[in-house]
Amino acid sequence: MSRRQHADALAGLVQLRADPAPRHRGRHLARHGRPVGFGAERGLLRVVLAVVLVAAVVYVGVQALRPAPVARAQFNDQVLRVPGGPLHLPWPTQGEAAMAVAGSGLVGTAGPQTPLPMASITKVMTALVVLHDHPLGFGQQGPTITITPADVATYQHDVATQQSVVKVAAGEQLSERQALEALLIPSGNNMADVLADWAAGSIPAFVAQMNAEAAALGLHHTRYVGPSGLNPGSVSTPLDLVRLGEAAMANPVFASIVGKPSVTLPVAGTVYNYDYELDHHGIIGIKTGSDSQAGGCFLFDDQVAVGGQPVQVIGAVLGQQTPPIIQSALHAAVDLAQALRPDLAERTLLRQGQAVGTITTPWGSSVPMVVTKGLSVVSWPGETVRSGFQPVRLASSLPAGARVGTMDVHLGATTTRLPVVAARALPGPGLGWKLTDL
Structure with a gap:
C-alpha cells in the first residue's frame, strides 16, 4: 500500500469512530420530538413529591400530638417582713439574752449565744424528763416516792455546802407532783437527785435521758452533767432555753407548778418560789437560777393580752453579774418584756388572694399564683418570717383555681401551710409553637 493509500485508510477509520451509526440517530427521539426518558423522570418527581407530603403530614401529626412541656411555678419570696421597726429594746449589757413570742418567732438576742452555765434552770429539763416518763394528768398526784436514809444524807451534805435544799426525813412520802413542786418552786438540789434516782434508777442514767x-428538742448547744445545775458543766444558750421554755410551758402540769408562789410539803412545810416577779408585770414563770459561776439567770414567761387573747413571750437571761445577781436577772427580763408589750399586735401577714409567685410556660404564657386564705399573726414591727414553697407536678395547661x-x-x-392555686386559667401551647419547637 502506498503512503497515500495508507493515509486515506486512517482518515476513514477516524470518521467511522466519530459517527459510528449516523443512519440510526432518529431512534433516540420520541415521535413528538421529546426524549424517550422524559416520562420516567416525571414519575420520579411525583414519587418525591408524595414522599415529601407524607413526611410533612407525619411531622405535623407528631408535633401536634406529642406531649407539651409542663408549666413551672416560680415562688416570689422566702422572707416576709412586717412593716416598721427596727425595735429598740433594753437588752442587758452583760451576759446573754434572747426573747421570742410563742407561736410567732424570735424577737431578738443579745450576746454571742455561746453556751454558758445555767444553774438551776437545769431543773426545767429534769422536770420535763420525769413528766415524759411518768406523765401526770391535770390535778393528779402520781406515784408515791419514799425518802430513804441516803436521800437524807444527800440533804445534809447539801445543807453543809450551802446549796438550795428542801428539808426531808427518812420515811417521808411525797407524791410525784409534790416532788416536782419541791424541785421547781424552792429549787431543791437534793430533790433533783431524789427524782433522778426514782425515775431512772441512777443519776448517770437520768442525765443521759436529759441529753437525749x-x-x-433541737437544743444543739445544751449539755447536762447533772440534774440540779450545781455543776457548771451544765450549759446552754438563751436561744436554746427559749425553745426549752416553750416546750415546758406547753405541759399543763409543769405550767401549773411553776405558776405557784408557794407550796406546802409534808416535812419542809411552806416553801416559796425564788421567782419574785411571779404574778407581777404579767410574769407567770418559769425558773430562776444563780450561783457564783453562772451569775443570775432567769427563764421567763410573760403573758400578754393581744386582741383579747393571751400571748406568751418566752425569754432567757444568763450571766448577770451585778449584785444581787438574781435580782439583776429578774429586772433585765422584766425590762425586756415590758418594752416589747406596746409593739405586739395582730397583723395581717398575707391577704386572701395575694400573689406569691408566677406560673410560666416555655411558650410565653404566665398567670399569677395566689394563696387561698389569708394569715394574721401576733407580730411586731420589723419582724421577718421565713417561708417556703412545696410545688405539685403541673400540666401544660391549668384551669383557674x-x-x-x-x-x-x-x-x-410552728409551720402554717397555705394552699396556693392558679389565679386564672393557663392556656396550653398553640399549633404554631408546637410546629416550631424542636
Missing part, C-alpha cells in the same frame, strides 16, 4: 431529750402547691410559713417552731 435536749437533742430531740388549680392547685399548684403549698406555701409553708414558719413562725417560731
Whole structure:
C-alpha cells in the first residue's frame, strides 16, 4: 500500500469512530420530538413529591400530638417582713439574752449565744424528763416516792455546802407532783437527785435521758452533767432555753407548778418560789437560777393580752453579774418584756388572694399564683418570717383555681401551710409553637 493509500485508510477509520451509526440517530427521539426518558423522570418527581407530603403530614401529626412541656411555678419570696421597726429594746449589757413570742418567732438576742452555765434552770429539763416518763394528768398526784436514809444524807451534805435544799426525813412520802413542786418552786438540789434516782434508777442514767431529750428538742448547744445545775458543766444558750421554755410551758402540769408562789410539803412545810416577779408585770414563770459561776439567770414567761387573747413571750437571761445577781436577772427580763408589750399586735401577714409567685410556660404564657386564705399573726414591727414553697407536678395547661402547691410559713417552731392555686386559667401551647419547637 502506498503512503497515500495508507493515509486515506486512517482518515476513514477516524470518521467511522466519530459517527459510528449516523443512519440510526432518529431512534433516540420520541415521535413528538421529546426524549424517550422524559416520562420516567416525571414519575420520579411525583414519587418525591408524595414522599415529601407524607413526611410533612407525619411531622405535623407528631408535633401536634406529642406531649407539651409542663408549666413551672416560680415562688416570689422566702422572707416576709412586717412593716416598721427596727425595735429598740433594753437588752442587758452583760451576759446573754434572747426573747421570742410563742407561736410567732424570735424577737431578738443579745450576746454571742455561746453556751454558758445555767444553774438551776437545769431543773426545767429534769422536770420535763420525769413528766415524759411518768406523765401526770391535770390535778393528779402520781406515784408515791419514799425518802430513804441516803436521800437524807444527800440533804445534809447539801445543807453543809450551802446549796438550795428542801428539808426531808427518812420515811417521808411525797407524791410525784409534790416532788416536782419541791424541785421547781424552792429549787431543791437534793430533790433533783431524789427524782433522778426514782425515775431512772441512777443519776448517770437520768442525765443521759436529759441529753437525749435536749437533742430531740433541737437544743444543739445544751449539755447536762447533772440534774440540779450545781455543776457548771451544765450549759446552754438563751436561744436554746427559749425553745426549752416553750416546750415546758406547753405541759399543763409543769405550767401549773411553776405558776405557784408557794407550796406546802409534808416535812419542809411552806416553801416559796425564788421567782419574785411571779404574778407581777404579767410574769407567770418559769425558773430562776444563780450561783457564783453562772451569775443570775432567769427563764421567763410573760403573758400578754393581744386582741383579747393571751400571748406568751418566752425569754432567757444568763450571766448577770451585778449584785444581787438574781435580782439583776429578774429586772433585765422584766425590762425586756415590758418594752416589747406596746409593739405586739395582730397583723395581717398575707391577704386572701395575694400573689406569691408566677406560673410560666416555655411558650410565653404566665398567670399569677395566689394563696387561698389569708394569715394574721401576733407580730411586731420589723419582724421577718421565713417561708417556703412545696410545688405539685403541673400540666401544660391549668384551669383557674388549680392547685399548684403549698406555701409553708414558719413562725417560731410552728409551720402554717397555705394552699396556693392558679389565679386564672393557663392556656396550653398553640399549633404554631408546637410546629416550631424542636
